[in-house]
Amino acid sequence: MAYQSVTMLTAATRLAFPARGDMRLGMSDAPTHATDILIVGAGIAGASLAAALAPHRQIVMIEAEDRPGVHATGRSAAFWHESYGGVGIQPLSAASYAALAHPPADLSDRPFLTPRAALTIGRREEREAVDAFTGAFAAKGVDVVRLGTAEMREKVPGIRSDWTEAAYEAACSDIDVAALHAAYLRAAKRAGAMLVPRARLVAASRRRGRWHVETGRGEMIADVIVNAAGAWADGVAAACGVEPLAIQPYRRTVLQVRLGVPVPAALPLIVHVGGQFYFKGESEGRIWLSPHDETPSEPCDAAPEEIDVALAIERLQGAVDWPVAAVERKWAGLRSFAPDRLPVFGADPREPAFIWCAGQGGFGIQTSPAISALLAAQLGAPAPGGAIGAVDPRPYAPGRFS
Template sequence: MTAAPPSATDVLIVGAGIAGASLAAALAPWRRVMLIEAEDVPGYHATGRSAAFWHETYGGARVQPLSMASFDTLACPAPEFSERGFLFPRTALTIGHRSEAGAVDGFTAQFQARGVEVVRMGAADVAAKIPGVRAEWSEAAFEAACSDIDVGALHAAYLRAAKRAGAHVATGTPLQSARRMGDGWDVQVGGQAIRAALIVNAAGAWADRVAAACGVAPVGIQPYRRTVIQLRLGVPVPAQLPLVIHIGGEFYFKGESEGRVWLSPHDETAVDPHDAAPEEIDVAVAIDRLQTVVDWPIAAVERKWAGLRSFAPDRIPVFGADRHESGFIWCAGQGGVGIQTAPAIAALLSAQLGATLPGGAIGAVDPMPFAPSRFA
């Protein structure tokens, strides 16, 4: 546990993963902020295990405005925030079996109508971009504007910025209970009592449990286990292989280094919040699915891990004041897009809590579709 928290704060943010850290950095210049984390290391469960990328169409059309608006911050951050950007260019192919041509057509048309640069491709193009692809995987939508995200550097930059602006960050400090009293909250955190004007629930997989500890009704945040493995191949697949995502949601893979790929079976196994670990069946399923797509001999499974992705019932992020308790703020349910949408969500939510709303693409995003009031 870090140094004892102060006895009072304007905003208590629960959870120091990417959601809580980015919000703390955005809000600390404007309000007294305390950021608490139950684990000894911020971002232990989801942020620190993310094989994240910036992929504008990932998460669907409703999430796309948040991803698009976050791009500039990720690519060209302010010098005082980071001396370099957090994106490393790749490309992306959303691919389908020949029987899925209609689905790829629909995907392409949907995002082209939203101004996203998506190019419909056929069998020859797919074969040129994925060496060893099997002939029946002939349908694809190509996006040049896809990048890997340096998650560790981004998360660390947000934590540094929050502390530099005066936020108190405490690890090993779980929220135990909170009671609404007058115009604020009496809170027990890490065995100590503090007073907070507002509570922000950025607890990821534990978000509904944090709400219950505060006497607030849950919104239905469900954690799901996601598995990723690193394979060493018996063929020299290039490190800059595109991010390849199945239109039907059964796999994604990308180049990691020469002759190595990161692969996921795109699994979503509903679980209680816990320290997730990969299941051997999911590793086997991932490899089996890959081998139906490409003719690559596998030399070894070099790494395997699992993390938790948490979704609201409608599978889009939820941020803003609770519909019944205005002093309780949600910042949860980011699913697999929490890293690539963090700049926009943090800026939009901090503006609701007293900060100045930035202009540009972030200021143009309507936050209302993501408000907790949408849940009846």
């Protein structure tokens, strides 16, 4: 049913939307009056979709903050890690790799990825969990291999003796999030999209076949609304009279820690198979560290809690014998999940002119090329080819919750 709704919407938008006008406005201090598609939120989800759609449709992005990317996008310790998020996310991550490693010339003249590698580790008693992790992702075609204890200790000097199990992924890479987000915004602007800051969606209703949207800075009119509002996604849906999907924000804490030993900057991403921590090299003798916390939160400007900072250090020191000299920085962001922890993108089954692009957890940046291209195709852009075109979008459609 949901897939049929998306197909019907795509056909309708191709017929109903007017040809692109002369809408080369970029950033604006005054809202536009009418547009084809209004994207709510200009973080990585909204910006990537705007870049994909703007050559084909009139696009306005509205952003509640003074500038885009203030919340989850701007607070990510982002990496491209094919196994991150589970086997349901892996097809989107795998399909996005080429666009991040070798972006098209009109997006960037350099890659967004820097090689790092990753280790998923466990204690002796977690051997079966590491075996299961390795087997599940190897079956999906992920380049993941089991390491012996000696090999693991070479890659993580100072790891404690009860940590004996590891799986290695050579392809894991850091993502230059700021550069990627800026590239999407530039591409959208070049194609004529407009960004309106400080324009929080207050309410919206359908009248005479179009959305009438109150932003607090005047009314906007649009054929279609795309909900790319991150932690605020359910609130935006409710303000539009659309049933929320129970997308829950969770607080995630990250620290920059200076160590008392010379840990290399190229240290792999180290992830506990049981989900208690991850850390990676930042610069010589410094790491980024998270206790992998998921504390339910209201949508907000998230801040770290001292208990989570202490927990992160405790878990680190339970895994390695590195003394902590100082916590130099600490921050928190909100990661938002749908009930089944898969992203949600596509037409709402009850209101086909309301499009979801939400619930992307902590993997929204590494999957942004695939999600934006697949969703843009549902809204009238050409269908993507290659690895992205081979991904079936139906498991991610919002109709699965009906």
